[in-house]
Amino acid sequence: MEQKKTIAFIGLGNMGLPMAINLVKAGYTVYGTDTNPNAEEQFHQAGGQTGVPAELLVKQVDYVLTSLPTPQVVEQVYLSKTGIIENGHSSLTIIDFSTISPQLNEKVYVKAKEKGISYLGAPVSGSVSGAIDGTLTIMVGGEKPVYEQSLPVLKVLGENLFHLGEGPGVGTVIKLLNNLMIGFYTQAVAEGVALGEQLGVNPDTIYDVLSVSFGQSRVYERNYKSFIAKNNYEGGFSTNLLLKDLKLAKQMAVESGGSLPIGDLLIDFYTKAAEEGYGPMDMSSVYLKVKELNTLQTVSQS
Structure with a gap:
């Protein structure tokens, strides 16, 4: 042997x-x-x-x-x-x-x-x-x-x-595409759950329905069940690391002549979130950032 x-x-x-x-x-x-x-x-x-x-x-x-x-x-x-x-x-x-x-x-x-x-x-x-x-x-x-x-x-x-x-870099190309999409999904979960709460819908109810609907994703399951529902954002995959990968995906796009119209917005949003203290927290914590924005919007309209 x-x-x-x-x-x-x-x-x-x-x-x-x-x-x-x-x-x-x-x-x-x-x-x-x-x-x-x-x-x-x-x-x-x-x-x-x-x-x-x-x-x-x-x-x-x-x-x-x-x-x-x-x-x-x-x-x-x-x-x-x-x-x-x-x-x-x-x-x-x-x-x-x-x-x-x-x-x-x-x-x-x-x-x-x-x-x-x-x-x-x-x-x-x-x-x-x-x-x-x-x-x-x-x-x-x-x-x-x-x-x-x-x-x-x-x-x-x-x-x-x-x-x-x-x-040697072909696997990295696909990994960065994967993490770019994770960024999209994470933001979609954050905005969707926060908006549902703003409209008075229990977030558990939203999850129960969407988990058997076409809006379900592994990222939704992971971000909601492991972090948002527990109100605990320690560990996991940090906002800082996701932001790093989004920037690498952007670099890939620029060098290949591609464009990331939504990706550019994500990078701006995650950069601000990291600057405001969400950087070391799990990426799902951007849900808290969206809730904060919703609260500010509500106050400004009252």
């Missing part, structure tokens, strides 16, 4: 931590690193290895997996002098699950290839629950032989695996 590969997992956040833990449960030796010592401690308690600097890990493991919050952090972790590419060995395979730009995927791929390192851009969808359950959708761009060799690892993390092409 072939010995399981060794893995370094960089980025033990809301998504990365459960993904790394699932790899430990599957029998892999996994070394975890994060800037948050509490995350490293949680990973250690779950059976993961900690305490080894990333620049040393990349010299000895078979795989480096990353789940990082922003393109700036990805560029630092991959391309700095203490980063993965500069310090990794020539038979290393790296898989980035972060949501960045297709251009950054390509930039990292080119630098990796110069060092003989294999690279896959593999953004994920499925929320924290999907990361915990190992049921993520993983959208992979990169060389097919590298993808096929990495399938045992990827299958631990997701149940919907797509190899979308040889280009």
